[in-house]
Amino acid sequence: xxxxxxxxxxxxxxxxxxxxxxxxxxxxxxxxxxxxxxxxxxxxxxxxxxxxxxxxxxxxxxxxxxxxxxxxxxxxxxxxxxxxxxxxxxxxxxxxxxx
Numbered sequence: 001x002x003x004x005x006x007x008x009x010x011x012x013x014x015x016x017x018x019x020x021x022x023x024x025x026x027x028x029x030x031x032x033x034x035x036x037x038x039x040x041x042x043x044x045x046x047x048x049x050x051x052x053x054x055x056x057x058x059x060x061x062x063x064x065x066x067x068x069x070x071x072x073x074x075x076x077x078x079x080x081x082x083x084x085x086x087x088x089x090x091x092x093x094x095x096x097x098x099x
Contacts, residue, residue: 007033010029011029014028014029036057040057040059045060045061046059046060047060051090052090053091053092054089054090054093055087055088055090056087056088056090057085057087058085058086058087059083059084059086060083060084061084062081062083062084063081064078064081065078065079066078
């Protein structure tokens, strides 16, 4: 069975590990996620957010596609350019996942 983790789970674990109250950890987590959201949604063509020993978030624009088709109706459609977020895990996480 799959486990779905939420922000509440992160706050609970952080408050236990840091010996802080739930409310203090909630403020820190909210602040962190808000800053990460602001950085990811900046109006730039390419953004790299590197968190040492964790991983890298890459945000880049995809190209507009003219040769796409709707598989159901076979109609040609144009897919506009958009931003895409990719997470590349760091060495520690890769080692724990693949070994």
